[in-house]
Amino acid sequence: MPEKTYLQAISDGLREEMRRDQRVFVLGEDVGVYGGAFKVTLGFQEEFGPWRVIDMPLAETAILAGATGAALMGMRPVAEMQFADFVSCGWDHLVTVAAKQHFRAGTPIPIVVRLPSGGGFSGGPFHSQNPESSFAHIPGLKVVCPSTPADAKGLLLSAIEDPNPVLFCEHKHLYRRIKGDVPEERYTVPFGEARMHRHGEDVTVITWGAMVYTADEAAQRLAQEDDLSVEILDLRTIIPWDREAVLDSVRRCSKVLVLHEDTRTGGFGGEIAATIAEEAFEHLDGPVRRMAAPDSPVPFAPNLEKAFIPQVDDVVRALRELAAY
Amino acid sequence: MPEKTYLQAISDGLREEMRRDQRVFVLGEDVGVYGGAFKVTLGFQEEFGPWRVIDMPLAETAILAGATGAALMGMRPVAEMQFADFVSCGWDHLVTVAAKQHFRAGTPIPIVVRLPSGGGFSGGPFHSQNPESSFAHIPGLKVVCPSTPADAKGLLLSAIEDPNPVLFCEHKHLYRRIKGDVPEERYTVPFGEARMHRHGEDVTVITWGAMVYTADEAAQRLAQEDDLSVEILDLRTIIPWDREAVLDSVRRCSKVLVLHEDTRTGGFGGEIAATIAEEAFEHLDGPVRRMAAPDSPVPFAPNLEKAFIPQVDDVVRALRELAAY
Amino acid sequence: MAVREAEPVSSLQEVHDAGLDREDLLGIYRNLLTTRGIEERGHILYKQGKIPGSFYTGRGNEASAVGVATAMGPHDVGTPLQRAMGVHVTRGLEPWRIFAQYMGRADGPTRGRDGNVHIGDANLGLYAMVSHLPAMLPVAVGMALAFRIREEKRVAIAWCGEGASARGDAHEGMNLAGVRKLPVIFWIDNNQWAYSTPSHLEYAVEHLADRAAAYGFEGVVVDGTDVLAVYREAKRAIEKAREGGGPTLIESVTLRMEGHAVHDDAFYVPRELFEEWARRDPIERFRAWLRDHAEMTDAEEDEITSGVKRLLNESLQRAEESPLPDPGTLVAAVYAQPEELDTPHHK
Amino acid sequence: MAVREAEPVSSLQEVHDAGLDREDLLGIYRNLLTTRGIEERGHILYKQGKIPGSFYTGRGNEASAVGVATAMGPHDVGTPLQRAMGVHVTRGLEPWRIFAQYMGRADGPTRGRDGNVHIGDANLGLYAMVSHLPAMLPVAVGMALAFRIREEKRVAIAWCGEGASARGDAHEGMNLAGVRKLPVIFWIDNNQWAYSTPSHLEYAVEHLADRAAAYGFEGVVVDGTDVLAVYREAKRAIEKAREGGGPTLIESVTLRMEGHAVHDDAFYVPRELFEEWARRDPIERFRAWLRDHAEMTDAEEDEITSGVKRLLNESLQRAEESPLPDPGTLVAAVYAQPEELDTPHHK
C-alpha cells in the first residue's frame, strides 16, 4: 500500500472518482490552469478539460449555487473554496437553499464543498478558520473532518456518493505534513463512525482534524512521564457524529476531554460535552472538560497564534488535571 | 408606569433614542413609508425624515455593511432585517468585517441589527428561525434576546450605546402577545446579567426569549399539580451570558433543564449545558437536560410546527423526569 | 448592447409564426383563468381561516407567467417565484395540490413542510423557491451549467423580481452566465414595487434590462400584460440560448395588483396607478384579443370558463380532504437517502 | 451613459490646472519610490524568513494608488486593498509601521493580530481591508451614506479588483450608491488577473467601467501607469461627488507585475505581456515625464532617491526593534470598550 500525503490522498481520490464517474466535476477559483491554491487539482484540467474543471469567477455564491443547480440536474459537483474562510460568502446559499431543499421540496442536493481549513502557519484571521461548528448547527448539511490520508480519501468518496450537501473540511496544516498508507483501490469510509486513534483506559480525548496529532503527542508524553493511559477518539465526521463510540469510551474511561481547534464558545465541543453530561452522567468521575481556542479571531503573529491554538503542553496539563481529579 | 406591548416598548425606545441622539438612524427594507414589516418604525419617517429612516434596496449586505460604514464615520445605525432569517444574506459581512474589525484594526463598530426572530405562527422555514446560536459562536459579536417589554427597551438602548456590533433578537411571537410595565424614562439594562424570572428550589430552567413563557406555564402547572418548585432564569443576553447566575442557580437547585426554541444540535444550549457540566459538576444531582427543537428546518403546517417548537407539555414532562431522577 | 423594447402582438399570423396554433391559444386562455382562479379561491380560503401564515398572489402577473411557461420546452427547467403561479399551472401542476399546499396538507408538494408558493414539481422541471430572494437565480445558472457541460440542448429560466435584482445573488449568477455563455434566461418580473418600496429606491437605471449589457448579453423589455408578446420574447430568447447564443435578460413590466401579501392593503401605491393597470388587465386583454383575432366564440369561452370553475371546485374539495401531515416524518425528511438519487433527474 | 476613456497627461499646464504644483509633483515621485521601496524590502524580509505567512505586493500599481490618494481631500476616507500600498504611503502611514505589520510586531497597525497589507490608520481616513474581497466596498458606501445624512462634503473611495467585481458585495454597494447618489468613488484596479484567472473568465463586458451605466452613474477608464492621468480622473470624480454629483466608477488598467503572492511565479501570464508592461513601468514613466516636462534636475532626483533609501533603511531598523505582540492581550482586544467611541471619528 503506497504512502501518501493527506493532500495527495485527496487529490488522487478525486481524480479516480472523476475517471470513474462522468457526473463528477470540479468548480472553484483557480482550480484549472493553476491546479488550485493548494494544488489539489493540479493536472486535472489537462486530463478532464475545461468543462469538468471549471475556473470560476471570484464569487462564492455563484460557485456554490452553481454546484447545487448542476446537482439538481444530475451532476456530482465538487466545489472548492480557495480557503474555508471564504465559505462565509456563500453561507446563505448553503443554509437557505442547499440545507433545506430536501426537507421542503424532496429534491436531493448531492454536492461536496471542499474547505481547506485550519491554522498553524500564520494565515491570520481570514485564512485559518475552522468552519465545522457553524455548519454543524444547520440541519440538512453534513460535515466531515478527516485527519488521516486514508480517511481523507475514503470520506471524500463517501461525500461524493452522499445525496446531501457535504462540507468537507481538509485541514491545511495536515496537507503536506501528514503521510500514511492509502489503499490504491476505491473504498469509502462511512459517515458517523469514529476512528479509535489510540486505545486507553484512564481518560478519553474526543477530537478531530489536526488536534488528533496534538492529542497523540500529549498521550505519548503522558504514557512515558505519568504512566497515564489516554484514549483518543477521532470523530472523523461531525454531522453525523458517533455518539455511541463517544459514550462508550466515556463510560469506560469515566473522564473526558473534548478538544478542538475552533474557538470555544458555541463550538461543537459544547454539543459533545453536553451530550456526555446528559447521557453518561452516571459514568463520569470528573467534570467534562473542554479545550479549544479562546474566543477571538485567529491571530497572525506566530507567537500569538501559538497562544491561540491548543498546544501539546496545554493538552498535557489538562489531562494531568483530569487524571488527578 | 404604562403597560406596553413588547413591540411598543421597542418602538418607543428607539424613537426616544433617535430624538435624543442625532447619530442614531434606522435603515432597512420598508422601514420608511410602511413603518417596517411589523410596524416597529411606524411614523418614524414623518418625524425624522427620509435620511434618518432609510428605505433600503432589497440587499442585506448593503444594509449591514452600510451600517458598519456609517458607524465608522461616527453614526449609530440601527439596521432592521425584515425577518431575522434574512440575516443569512449578510452573514459574511457580520462575521468577516463587523466581528473582526476591532480585534484587527482597533476601530469600534457600534451597530445594532434588529432581528425579528422565532416561530409559532406558521411562518415556515424562512420566517421563523432563531439566529442567536449561530452568531454566538462568532467572537466579536454580541447577541441579545429580550423576553419582556421592559427588557426589550432597556436592552435596545444598551445595544445602541454599545461600541460593538449587537444582534438584537426580537421574538415575533412576543410582539403583540406580551404586555408589561415599561418605565417612561430612559434607562438601560446591562448586558450579561440574567433576570430571575421565577424563584424556585427544586429544579432550574435556563432559557430566554419566548421559551420563558413556555417554561413559566410549565412551572405554574408543576407548582399546582406536583408541588414542585421550579426556578426560571431568563438569560436576556446570550453573548455575553451570565455564567455566574446560571452556576449559582444550578448549585442551589442541583437539577437543570436548558431550554431553547432553536434547534438542538450545535444550539447555544449545548454551550450552557457543557459549562454547567464542567463548572458545577459536583453540585449536580442529575444529568444536565436540554430541550430544544429537533434538528430540522421550521415546518409550516401548524400541527408540524407544534411538534417542532417545545410546548408546555414537553417541558412539564422533562421537569417531572428530572425531579424524579 | 442596447435594450430592445418588444412590440405588442397584433395579428394571428404573428402568433402562428411564433409556433402557436389556435388550440394553443385557447389553452393559454384556460391557463390564465386557472391561475387567477386559484389565487382568488386562495383568498377565500384565507378568509375562512384555512390558510396558515400569510398569503401571496401574483394578480396582474398571470400573462407573464403563463407566457414564458408556454415558451419553455418539455426538458427545460426553471425556478419560478411567488408571483408566477401561472408557470406551475401551465406546466401541469394539479390545482388541488396547490390548494393542499396553501393549507399545509400532506398532499401539497412540500407536504406541509413549507407553505405558500414555495412549490415546484421536479418532474415538471420546476424547482421550489426559497423566501430569500433571489437565491434560486444562481441555482438556475448552475442548471444551465450542467446543460453546457453535458452539451444538452436544454435551457433554464431564472425568475427574479425587480426589487430582488438589487441582491448580490442576481449579480453573481448573471455574471457567471455571461462569462460562460450559459443557456439561461433571466426573467425579471418588474411589477414596480418591492413590498412598499418603489423601483426608484431599488435601482437607478432606466430599464433593468439595461443591466444585461454589463454582463455581455442581450436585454429586452416586454409588456407583461401582453401574453403573446411575452410568449414571443421568451420563445426567441429560449431558442437562442438553446442554440448556444447565451443568456438573455427579459424585463417583463406589470403592476402588482394587490398588496405584497394578504395583510397589506398597498396604501402606498397611488390609486390611479391601480386604475390605469386595471384597464390593462392581462386576462381581459387576451380575451379581447382572442375575440378580435382568433374568433373565439361564446360557446368556446363558456366552455373554458365553466371548465375552469369545475376544475377548481373539485380541486378545492379534494384538497380539503387531504390529511394533515404526519409530525413523525419531520426529522426523517431532513436528509435524502441514497436511493433517492435513482431518479431521471439524477441519472 | 457611455464609458469615457481618459487621455494621457502631456503637459505641465494640464497638471497645474488639476491643482498640482511642482512640489506636489516631486512629492508624488517620492511616494512612488517609497511605495516600491517598501515592497522591495518586503521581499528581502520575506526571503530572510522574517515575514510570517505569505507576502503580497502591488508592483505595477504604484501610480494608481499614489495618484488617487493624492486626489483625496484631508477629510476623505477609503478602504484600500492589497495592491494599493501607495495609498497608505501618500496619506502618511510611516514605513516602519508597515514593516512592523509585515513582521507581525506590536507596532504594526494591527499589532500582529492581522498581517500583510490588512492595514489602515483611521486617523488618516483609511480603514483596514479584510481578505474577503470586496467586503469593504459596501462599507465605503456606508461611509458615504453617513456623509450624505450629515450633509458633509466628504467623499469615500472604495477599492476593488477586477476579479472581485464578480462578487455580490460589489453589486449591492454600487447599486445602493447609485440609488442614493452617494459621494463615493469605485476604484477598480484592473490588473488583468485575479490570482491565475484572466479577466475574460471573470467578466464578459469590454470595460468594467461599463458597469457604471447599470447603476446610473458615470464610468471612466484610465491608464493606471500614468500617475497624472490617474490623479486628474480621481480628482474630477471626487470633486463631482463632493458637490453632490454622485458616484463614479473608475477602472484603472495596469498589469500585476509579480505573482499573486510571493509563492506564485505567475507561469500562467504570457512573458510578452510582462515585457510589454515593464516598458510602461509607472515610476520610470513618471520620472521621464518629470525630466521632460517639469525639469527635474539630477540633484533633485538624487535627493529624492537617497532620501527614500535612508528613510526605508531607518524604518527597517526601527521595525526590527519593535517587540513581539503580547499574547495576553488577545481576548481583551476582541470587543471595543465604551471609551473608545470618544474619538474624533465617533463624535
Ligand SMILES: Cc1ncc(C[n+]2csc(CCOP(=O)(O)OP(=O)(O)O)c2C)c(N)n1
Ligand atoms: C433576501 C430577502 N430579503 C428580504 C425579503 C423580504 N421580502 C419578501 S418579498 C420582498 C419584496 C420583493 O420585491 P420584488 O423582488 O420586486 O418581488 P415582488 O414581491 O414585487 O414580486 C421582500 C423585501 C426576502 N424575501 N428576501
Ligand SMILES: Cc1ncc(C[n+]2csc(CCOP(=O)(O)OP(=O)(O)O)c2C)c(N)n1
Ligand atoms: C471572497 C474571496 N474569495 C476568494 C479569495 C481568494 N483570493 C485572494 S486574491 C484573489 C484574486 C483577486 O483578484 P482581483 O480582485 O483582480 O485582485 P488582485 O489580486 O488582482 O489585485 C482571490 C481569488 C478572496 N480573497 N476573497
Ligand SMILES: [Mg+2]
Ligand atoms: Mg416587485
Ligand SMILES: [Mg+2]
Ligand atoms: Mg486583478
